[in-house]
Amino acid sequence: MACGILSHIKFKTRYLGGYMDHRLLEIIACPLCHGKLSYDKENFELICKFDRLAFPFRDGIPVLLENEARILPTEENQ
Numbered sequence: 001m002a003c004g005i006l007s008h009i010k011f012k013t014r015y016l017g018g019y020m021d022h023r024l025l026e027i028i029a030c031p032l033c034h035g036k037l038s039y040d041k042e043n044f045e046l047i048c049k050f051d052r053l054a055f056p057f058r059d060g061i062p063v064l065l066e067n068e069a070r071i072l073p074t075e076e077n078q
């Protein structure tokens, strides 16, 4: 279980006032493929390029759930 990591993220994002730290991106991973996520600061989402999913934030906490994620259009090539 990733409970320890999640509470750490919660603390970190609160501490940073919702600002995503790049160090945070190194400890969190996609719940599907366990790949690295990238932060989209324009949409305030965490992006998995492999699954083409965008995970939202809720109260400054990343919601890493497949059913909460937004499917990215395939044309959006980064």
Ligand SMILES: [Zn+2]
Binding pocket: 030, 031, 032, 033, 034, 035, 048, 049, 050, 051
């Ligand atoms: Zn993924």
